[in-house]
Amino acid sequence: MPDSPSSSTGATPRSRAAGLSGVPALTPVPTPDTAPDLHVRTFPIPDPGDLVALLPHREAIRTFTWVRRGDGLVGWGEALRIETSGPERIREADTAWARALAGMAVDDDVDVPGTGPVAFGSFAFSPASPSGGVLVVPEVVVGRRDGRAWMTIVSASENTPDNDAATPPTLPEPEPVTAPGSVTYTDGALDAEDWVRAVAAVIDRIATGEVSKVVMARDVLARTEHQVDVRHLLRRLTAGYEWCWTFSVDGLVGSTPELLVRREKGLAASRVLAGTIRRTGDDAADLRHAAELARSSKDLEEHEIAVASLVRALQPYCASINVPEAPFVLHLPNVMHLATDITGVVDGAFGHPSTFPSHSPGGLGPSSLALAAALHPTAAVGGTPTPAATAILAEAETMDRGRYAGPVGWIGADGDGEWGIGLRSGEVSPRDESSVRLFAGCGIVAASDPRAELAEADAKLEPMREALGG
Numbered sequence: 001m002p003d004s005p006s007s008s009t010g011a012t013p014r015s016r017a018a019g020l021s022g023v024p025a026l027t028p029v030p031t032p033d034t035a036p037d038l039h040v041r042t043f044p045i046p047d048p049g050d051l052v053a054l055l056p057h058r059e060a061i062r063t064f065t066w067v068r069r070g071d072g073l074v075g076w077g078e079a080l081r082i083e084t085s086g087p088e089r090i091r092e093a094d095t096a097w098a099r100a101l102a103g104m105a106v107d108d109d110v111d112v113p114g115t116g117p118v119a120f121g122s123f124a125f126s127p128a129s130p131s132g133g134v135l136v137v138p139e140v141v142v143g144r145r146d147g148r149a150w151m152t153i154v155s156a157s158e159n160t161p162d163n164d165a166a167t168p169p170t171l172p173e174p175e176p177v178t179a180p181g182s183v184t185y186t187d188g189a190l191d192a193e194d195w196v197r198a199v200a201a202v203i204d205r206i207a208t209g210e211v212s213k214v215v216m217a218r219d220v221l222a223r224t225e226h227q228v229d230v231r232h233l234l235r236r237l238t239a240g241y242e243w244c245w246t247f248s249v250d251g252l253v254g255s256t257p258e259l260l261v262r263r264e265k266g267l268a269a270s271r272v273l274a275g276t277i278r279r280t281g282d283d284a285a286d287l288r289h290a291a292e293l294a295r296s297s298k299d300l301e302e303h304e305i306a307v308a309s310l311v312r313a314l315q316p317y318c319a320s321i322n323v324p325e326a327p328f329v330l331h332l333p334n335v336m337h338l339a340t341d342i343t344g345v346v347d348g349a350f351g352h353p354s355t356f357p358s359h360s361p362g363g364l365g366p367s368s369l370a371l372a373a374a375l376h377p378t379a380a381v382g383g384t385p386t387p388a389a390t391a392i393l394a395e396a397e398t399m400d401r402g403r404y405a406g407p408v409g410w411i412g413a414d415g416d417g418e419w420g421i422g423l424r425s426g427e428v429s430p431r432d433e434s435s436v437r438l439f440a441g442c443g444i445v446a447a448s449d450p451r452a453e454l455a456e457a458d459a460k461l462e463p464m465r466e467a468l469g470g
């Protein structure tokens with residue numbers, strides 16, 4: 001394992017112009033580490049259409065998104081920011097969120113998952129990463145689910161106007177969306193040949209019996225002619241990968257097909273993917289390949305390892321778990337995966353180590369973020385057994401994964417929420433918005449072929465390359 005640095009947590013109220021008419025800007029409350037006094041109001045609104053089209057700003061760092069098949073949440077501005085680091089970065093964020101909620105007054109006229117206070121979050125893959133973890137409560141969130149739509153406004157309590165209780169403010173006119181222009185790609189930590197060699201060396205280590213699976217990732221650097229407009233990426237990702245969860249949180253942007261965990265009304269759900277083939281563009285051939293994938297012993301073994309490890313990690317938090325007998329084939333535009341949807345009844349009765357006070361023993365059990373903390377990193381993105389596999393990948397990849405392959409998603413006031421695995425993604429540099437670091441990885445087992453894994457990693461880079469327009 002990488003060295004375990006000490007943890008730190010900080011909650012900072014922020015003041016950034018939300019660009020909403022009728023909404024006063026937040027004034028910073030000078031009490032870091034204590035919850036600022038926030039007023040959270042959720043209003044029903046008419047169907048706003050495409051959620052991504054509402055996002056007013058270009059900057060990835062100010063834009064929050066969690067959307068799948070037209071439903072989900074978008075947000076902008078920053079009312080509260082919680083930053084954590086170290087091995088307990090996810091659990092500490094969960095605790096800080098519970099603490100922050102204690103300082104919020106909530107008027108919620110809609111009351112469905114995603115209304116009231118919502119924090120978007122993203123966490124580093126590795127405990128040693130300087131990327132740590134972040135939860136942000138945007139100043140404005142617009143959501144849609146099953147035909148209902150809402151807007152949530154977060155303001156400092158003393159700034160809440162008295163007269164607007166029933167009327168949501170007008171949405172701002174979005175700045176025009178701009179394309180990134182030409183894009184050039186360069187190798188990240190390892191060029192293709194060095195990465196193939198690194199994968200071969202990992203296969204040798206698997207042959208010794210030390211580990212059974214290691215997920216090896218590589219990074220590629222994209223440089224764009226113009227500063228990246230995150231909405232350009234989000235439009236393309238939501239259009240091309242509608243069955244994935246398209247996200248942008250604090251500069252991490254992507255469309256992940258893999259759900260780490262959703263918790264909703266006492267039920268936990270997880271989508272495990274492992275076992276992949278590239279699509280050819282010929283539908284008949286792809287169907288034959290899908291059937292082969294479902295019978296491939298190498299892929300089935302890899303998949304089984306991933307499912308078993310997720311079930312092991314989820315079990316202590318659930319009264320019962322349902323695991324389908326066989327995986328299905330998930331068809332995406334670039335690749336097909338073996339997939340298993342696991343569900344569990346979250347056990348609130350037996351005093352599980354929830355860090356979420358409203359869900360303490362006798363309550364509803366651990367929050368979605370506490371579950372994410374328990375499940376990360378899964379075998380699908382780390383390997384098995386986890387400690388040895390993550391130590392090997394950290395050494396072999398020769399890079400910091402940042403927030404790639406870490407939990408990304410959102411949490412609400414009752415602890416329900418959705419956390420994906422931050423795959424098929426890129427990090428827009430906060431210092432240079434013409435620079436995006438893309439990542440992709442593959443599960444390596446004894447029977448893996450390094451060149452085939454390189455082709456698979458390339459296929460997994462496609463969604464972000466297409467989104468950039470290159």
Ligand SMILES: C=C(O[C@@H]1C=C(C(=O)O)C=C[C@H]1O)C(=O)O
Nearest residue numbers: 273274275276380440441442443
């Ligand atoms: C690591 C990635 O994908 C993971 C690895 C997979 C595999 O090896 O078959 C499949 C899906 C994901 O769990 C990635 O997309 O970067």
